[in-house]
Amino acid sequence: MTSAHSKLYSDDVSLVVVVVDTNPFFWAAAALPFADFFAHLIHFVNSILLLNHLNRVVVIAAGVSSCAYILDSSDASPSGGVGVSDTFDRASRKAEEFIAQDARATAGNGSVASANAASLLSGALSLALCYIQRIFRSGTRHPQPRILCLQGSPDGPEQYVAVMNSIFSAQRSMVPIDSCIVGTQDSAFLQQASYITGGVYLKPQELNGLFQCLAAVFATDLHSRAFLRLPKTLGVDFRASCFCHKKTIDMGYVCSVCLSIFCKNQKKCSTCGSEFSRVMPDLNSMPDQASSQKS
């Protein structure tokens, strides 16, 4: 496995993998139309490409029923052009195709609830991390990778384990995950992701100025971030949700065998089936240890 010590970076060259939320349920009700949002995004992508001729950008779309690659700046375009408008055309076309395909897949799968449908963040993060691993394998001087998530839909609690796995894998490979929330509610998953991996979490006040926010906060390469004052979040919510009701709790009971979290005392663990012999009292149960520890 790639060891962290052996990476050779060029300071200024970055690879930015942008994960875009294309959930149609969210965009139908959003303040900013998707077309405008997409325009902001493409201008931001072009700005990054202009900062350094070796910079690379990859855009992955996270839909409701599927995920796909929308843009890879290192692909040669079929028409031969490499200008700004060319990137825009290519990306728009692929995005439209993807959204149509995703809508067909969603329609075919009738069980998706409409208002609170979550986009497939875990799938898109997994794709991004695999692409980044490919870059790490590509040679000695590779660009410094990071992930930027543009999220609007709410978090899907069924993706919790998969998202946490991706976050820990990103932490191990030293890939920061930045997040920019374009919806109305904060995302606990992305707050944790940015906190654990050392990225930046931002929820802009005004969506009309989205390009300004993106360019000011997320465009700089990782080396320069040491010299800039970037937004810091203080309140990261690390509370867990119980496995039985999915509500957030701040004190709960944990099965010692499989680590599932429950809000109430029970006789048997529903995940691993182990029977609980007795409930642990709050202090250590060995009386001599308790007294020796407290003394």
Added chain:
Amino acid sequence: MYGVGGGGGGFNAPSTTAGRRRNPGDEEEDEEEEGGEGRVLEAWERAYADERSWELLQEDESGLLRPIDTKTLFHAQYRRRLLLRSAAAAAARIQKGLIRYLYIVIDLSRAASEMDYRPSRMAVVAKHEIGGSPESQIKALMGKLECSGDSSLQNALELVHGYLDQVPSYGHKEILVLYSALNTFDPGDIMETITKCKKSKIRCSVIGLAAEIFICKHLCEETGGSYTVALDESHFKELLLEHAPPPPAIAEYAAANLIKMGFPQRGAEDLISICSCHKKIKSGAEGYICPRCKVNVCELPTECRTCGLTLVSSPHLARSYHHLFPVAPFDEVTPVPNRIQRGGQICFSCQQSLFNPDGQSNLHVRCPKCNQHFCLDCDIYIHESLHNCPGCESERSITS
């Protein structure tokens, strides 16, 4: 004292006092010690003694020499490891001991400065991590390494036994000893210590870096651990990684319990209080507030000093969830020459072409659940680090 006669360099392999050099039932072999002679090798000698450059070559079908194709070798090794692991897990619903209190004992005696592992045995040991340990700890450890003196197995076991006695009953107690020396200088009867460990249900495993030693084997057999001897660096890494997944829990070792835990939040920024661990004044935003007794604690995971509640943050627990929901091993797809396979053009996760420049399809794998194709490197990454199949995660399942 269980010692060996005449330790040190040269090409003679030392013997143990029990006189058992090779066990026919064992798969581990002893290895020769080279390069520990202590005199400076000339550069031309180094190429033979240290680098062993001839091992990197092998013959191909027509008898010509070529470098070993490490990629397929590596992948084959990884698949063997993966299949063994999943076969064992699928066989029975084995409960795994997830809460483990593991002490790693690193042998820092003179023997650890032997040069047969590049750059020296102790540096190799310090470099490898057992899944998830933070980078900074490794760096701090490497800064403090120095070897001197002789190693004593009994002292180590006594010390760790003392620490592990205080562990609550639901935790699994384990010791992993990374042993480089060939002998141990003990102040007492080590057999007594071994019986003590066995009674306290501590599972001791040893990874040897030199030769097989009877006392280590005895220790592991008595306590139910595993004893392995590393042949070279990459083998050592494999052996170390085998200890990373939780061992099957022996039911009587730790009772299943429902442990009450708290998930604290950070306090408000304008809250000034005294933290309970250092007794210093801290702002609320720098620490966490215990949900039961509301004192300020500085870092997680910890046990609240005032009320005894175990405090963790959900990422700490989530780190272990991948053991509960492992990714199924992917099936190999045999490349069919000169025929385009449906869906097998590019790797789904990294978008790399699955075909050789001359149009032949490379060996790749396919997920049995979502039917997406992946390249070999992504396969290894997915199973060893990511623990999510990108194809399965990118599909909305019908039932959800």
